[in-house]
Amino acid sequence: MNKIKGKMIFLVFGLLTLLIVAGCGSENETSSDDGSDTSKNESNATEDMNYSEAVDYTITGIEPGAGISVSTEKALEEYDSLKGWNVMFSSTAGLISELDTAIENEEPIIITGWNPHWMFAKYPDLKYLEDPKGVYGETEKIKTLARKGLKDDMPNAYKLLDQFHWEVEDMESIMNEAQESGEEIETIAEKWVKENQDKVDKWKEGVKEVDGKSIELISTPWDSERASSGVVKAVLEQLGYDVTVTPVDVAIMFESIANGDGDATLAAWLPLTHNDFYEKYKDEIDDLGENLNGAKIGLVVPAYMDINSIEDLQPNE
Numbered sequence: 136m137n138k139i140k141g142k143m144i145f146l147v148f149g150l151l152t153l154l155i156v157a158g159c160g161s162e163n164e165t166s167s168d169d170g171s172d173t174s175k176n177e178s179n180a181t182e183d184m185n186y187s188e189a190v191d192y193t194i195t196g197i198e199p200g201a202g203i204s205v206s207t208e209k210a211l212e213e214y215d216s217l218k219g220w221n222v223m224f225s226s227t228a229g230l231i232s233e234l235d236t237a238i239e240n241e242e243p244i245i246i247t248g249w250n251p252h253w254m255f256a257k258y259p260d261l262k263y264l265e266d267p268k269g270v271y272g273e274t275e276k277i278k279t280l281a282r283k284g285l286k287d288d289m290p291n292a293y294k295l296l297d298q299f300h301w302e303v304e305d306m307e308s309i310m311n312e313a314q315e316s317g318e319e320i321e322t323i324a325e326k327w328v329k330e331n332q333d334k335v336d337k338w339k340e341g342v343k344e345v346d347g348k349s350i351e352l353i354s355t356p357w358d359s360e361r362a363s364s365g366v367v368k369a370v371l372e373q374l375g376y377d378v379t380v381t382p383v384d385v386a387i388m389f390e391s392i393a394n395g396d397g398d399a400t401l402a403a404w405l406p407l408t409h410n411d412f413y414e415k416y417k418d419e420i421d422d423l424g425e426n427l428n429g430a431k432i433g434l435v436v437p438a439y440m441d442i443n444s445i446e447d448l449q450p451n452e
């Protein structure tokens with residue numbers, strides 16, 4: 136796997152996005168200073184407008200290469216209420232730190248949010264904004280994909296990957312425990328495997344042990360995928376495999392499974408989040424189906440914000 140290439144592409148992406156965001160910012164700067172509107176506190180509609188103004192027509196996001204960031208850029212095009220808005224890209228850590236500050240001060244904030252994630256355990260009063268245009272889809276599945284040929288080359292690893300399926304609660308228990316204890320997700324994932332050997336044994340049904348074969352799982356940097364890759368790594372190790380987990384940008388993940396650089400991934404969010412990538416590469420990959428059902432992405436706000444839908448927001452005009 137060419138990690139440098141992954142990083143380069145990521146950097147170029149980031150730089151481009153910065154330029155675009157900077158460009159939009161300066162265009163819109165002068166548009167909000169015309170209002171000495173005295174009727175401001177009278178209706179909900181005006182209150183809603185204040186939220187949009189108060190967040191500076193900006194959605195707080197994560198990495199530009201994430202599926203949820205791509206969907207958010209589509210939302211900005213599709214919703215009249217998001218005309219002239221910006222996305223501030225950063226990382227999960229950046230997003231959580233902005234959210235932390237906002238909640239501490241009861242200030243409005245609109246983030247790109249997703250499940251499974253511990254943000255909903257740490258801040259139980261978060262809510263998804265309704266998405267009447269369905270830009271963020273409904274319930275998502277997380278799928279396992281393998282390179283073509285893995286089935287013949289490593290039938291036992293393939294069978295294990297094919298039989299790996301768990302519940303949202305399983306994944307969340309690992310993420311929450313890691314977040315609360317401050318330990319690495321991979322450490323908690325290993326522990327989870329030992330403590331849930333009954334579930335693990337079902338995935339291993341009919342799978343034979345091997346002697347030191349190497350396998351590379353391609354993953355993404357998010358906690359949900361650190362949990363699933365950590366768990367499957369530990370199980371494959373029980374079976375005698377030598378396992379590498381390589382976290383990359385979503386685009387690189389799909390590319391490397393398609394061209395055979397990586398063996399498999401447990402990290403494809405579909406039918407919507409990673410659909411652009413899936414469509415591009417689907418003929419060159421082996422789709423092993425879902426490993427988890429019940430994921431979700433969307434725009435998320437603290438419950439103290441008195442809005443329910445993306446359409447309650449106001450364009451930046």
Ligand code: PBE
Nearest residue numbers: 201202203204249357404
């Ligand atoms: N996520 C978590 C990723 C997939 C896993 C929703 C932030 C994304 O591509 O958007």
